[in-house]
Amino acid sequence: MAGRPNARVPKAAIDRRRAVITAAITALGPPLPGSLVERRTTCGNQCCRCHADPPQLHGPYLTWTRKVDNKTVTRTLDTAQADAIRPLLDNARRLRELTSELETLTLQQLRDDPAQPDP
Template sequence: MKVPKHPTLIRRSLQARQKELQAHGPVLAASLVTVRRTCGNPNCRCARGHKHPGHYLTWKVKGKTHSAYVPLALLPQVKQWTQAHRRLKQLVRHMTQLALALIRTHVSVQRRQRGRS
């Protein structure tokens, strides 16, 4: 992300992101992974390499990884919920960069003003 130099532009950029900072549905802070497995039946096509895909959510709590099986019927919804989290996370990251940039410009403006007097 490109951070503007001027405080006014930084504030404008922050405000624009603030408006985007809302959820239009559930937000799920976990990653969706696909695992391919064999079912154990030697006559099944999975035994010949066409493994069964299974979808899981994984997330961490205090460094420990947890997981949950996602039924195929819920997969489209769950995908949306995890995408919503990714979008919000990126917004927060960008807003943090902008807020820090704003703080830095404030410090340099004060330094300049102090230098002038």
């Protein structure tokens, strides 16, 4: 049937998978939004090596970038600070993956329910 191409997934299998994901979310440590990025930059001094040809950029600098009120906010971190937040950023990425999988399961359930509109 058009629009419902995938094989039906048994409800018990979906429920089991949902329980596994929910347990994984419960076990996650604190999530921190944003990402760690290594940057190399130029400065304002036109005589500096960073403006030479070829340029020798400053850095690398570790930066933590995230969105605050729809604007990108960047903070420069030292190695210890970056090491401290890396696992928290990993938690947030894992949380997004798990949430996305939960949504996929719900879509499968709706798709397999003839009483529901085809999502």
